[in-house]
Amino acid sequence: MTTLPAPRTPDPMAAPALNWGVLGTGWIAERFIGSAQRHTRQRFTAVASRDAARAEEFAARHGITRGYGSYEELVAAADVDVVYVATEHTAHLACARLALEAGKHVLVEKPLGLNAAQGAEITELAASRGLFCAEALWTFFLPRFDVVRQVLASGMLGEVKSVLADLGEYFDPAGGHRILRADLAGGPLLDLGTYPLSLATWVLGPAENVQASGQAHPAGVNGQIGAVLDGRAVVHTTLFSDTPSTAVIAGTEGTLQLPGPFHQPGDVVFSPAGGGPPLTYTEPRTGHDGLHFEAAEAARCIRDGLLGTPLRPLTDSVATLRVMDEIRRQCGIVFPGEQPDRPRGRTAT
Ligand SMILES: NC(=O)c1ccc[n+]([C@@H]2O[C@H](COP(=O)([O-])OP(=O)(O)OC[C@H]3O[C@@H](n4cnc5c(N)ncnc54)[C@H](OP(=O)(O)O)[C@@H]3O)[C@@H](O)[C@H]2O)c1
Structure with missing residues (x-):
């Protein structure tokens, strides 16, 4: 072989446009949203914070349709197809559970949970609801x-x-x-x-x-x-x-x-x-401008009816x-x- 194989990664702009809701307004939430807005057609319709004023300010700054003052309100929103869990580690299980129980597909920041038992619980819940679920380990995308x-x-x-x-x-x-x-x-x-x-x-x-x-x-x-x-x-x-x-x-x-x-x-x-x-x-x-590849992969998988990503x-x-x-x-x-x-x-x- 004289060259390395070319990446087969599909054009992120070609991924179907889904409506995203984001739980959390921290460092990674900003970068994920920015990267996805620059390089994909994903729509950010909602963001939630434990603090209503923070949610509204964050929504206005990122061109997000609606800021919610509680995570519960966001997962109930009709115009959210998929929830991105961008909270700190100890909240991943609760946030993933909230989204899945509300019938939303979910992309959970790494790590999926604090331990293997939490990861298995999220996996089983997603499977039992027939919903897409993946760990947002962006490297693999x-x-x-x-x-x-x-x-x-x-x-x-x-x-x-x-x-x-x-x-x-x-x-x-x-x-x-x-x-x-x-x-x-x-x-x-x-x-x-x-x-x-x-x-x-x-x-x-x-x-x-x-x-x-x-x-x-x-x-x-x-x-x-x-x-x-x-x-x-x-x-x-x-x-x-x-x-x-x-x-x-x-x-x-x-x-x-x-x-x-x-x-x-x-x-x-x-x-x-x-x-x-x-x-x-x-x-x-x-750098982190590569975060959009995971958003595009989640959108393709959800369109195709997959419950997870092979990546x-x-x-x-x-x-x-x-x-x-x-x-x-x-x-x-x-x-x-x-x-x-x-x-x-x-x-x-
Ligand atoms: N893929 C990557 O490259 C990458 C890089 C950094 C981090 N991460 C992952 O992303 C997750 C968030 O990291 P981050 O650096 O964005 O953290 P961060 O800036 O501290 O933001 C975390 C967010 O979690 C929410 N939250 C919910 N319950 C909380 C609590 N009890 N205490 C504090 N915050 C709470 C807060 O949102 P509200 O106050 O708005 O509710 C906060 O803004 C982590 O699990 C981390 O592993 C991934």
Whole structure:
């Protein structure tokens, strides 16, 4: 092969236009809406906040038809086809349940839930209602990842032996970000750690043997974690520093490198085993402006009557959460509302 496969991602502008309602008015809500408005025909008819004035201000600023002062009101709106859950982690289950019980399709920000049990509950509810549901793990909907998907399917790498992935970002301890709040299930795992763990789980399958340890952050949450999965994946995530945030998928016939940040739009580089010229796929590094690809995929799936997306099946979302549960058990990390389990191995916050 002399070039890497071209991404098969359909034109986002060609995706059917659906009416979206958004729960939450935070950082990701702004970016998702902006990206979808720039690159798709999706319509944003409603946004809801726990605060009515905030909902109205947000709606006016983003050209959204209506701002609601409660999440309950939004899911009852007749002009909403699909709900995007953009709330913090601990509210994902309640918001997804609210939307599904109101008969709305749902796209839930990552992670699907705090733990595998919550992820499974959302999965079962969506299936029982016959509604579309997916985790908004935007990486898996990017053209970059369709190149990775095709390389893996083609066998170009030979037998895949290892995955090395890291995602780290410095957070100011005094900055007040929700990632530093224990009551909001803070720490890197559910935010940054989702990406390397999802990558390893997708490429190699769910790990049977997990060895993890972590370190506490002075804010009272876990600060960083390193984990080895079945001796063939090494993942790391941290709030202490900006790290290269690269990913490598290595096989007996070649190695695929995703320069950092590997979870955003960017390059894919294939190097044949033993040397030889590399093959490179390049796309503009547009950061979170790539969020619209997941909106377009959800719209296509809903049009086609699918209950999930093959690009990020709910079974994969729950499998990743199961690995996270085991990592947390070993590190002694317990989230709000969970029963503390007896930690095994080294203990971190
Ligand atoms: N895909 C990505 O690249 C990406 C990036 C960042 C975050 N995320 C995900 O998106 C979700 C939201 O993250 P974010 O960074 O946007 O957070 P954020 O800026 O803090 O916004 C979270 C929103 O959740 C709502 N909320 C509901 N209950 C809450 C509570 N008890 N405390 C605080 N807020 C509450 C708030 O909306 P109202 O006050 O308006 O009700 C708030 O604006 C997270 O689960 C995260 O994993 C994804």
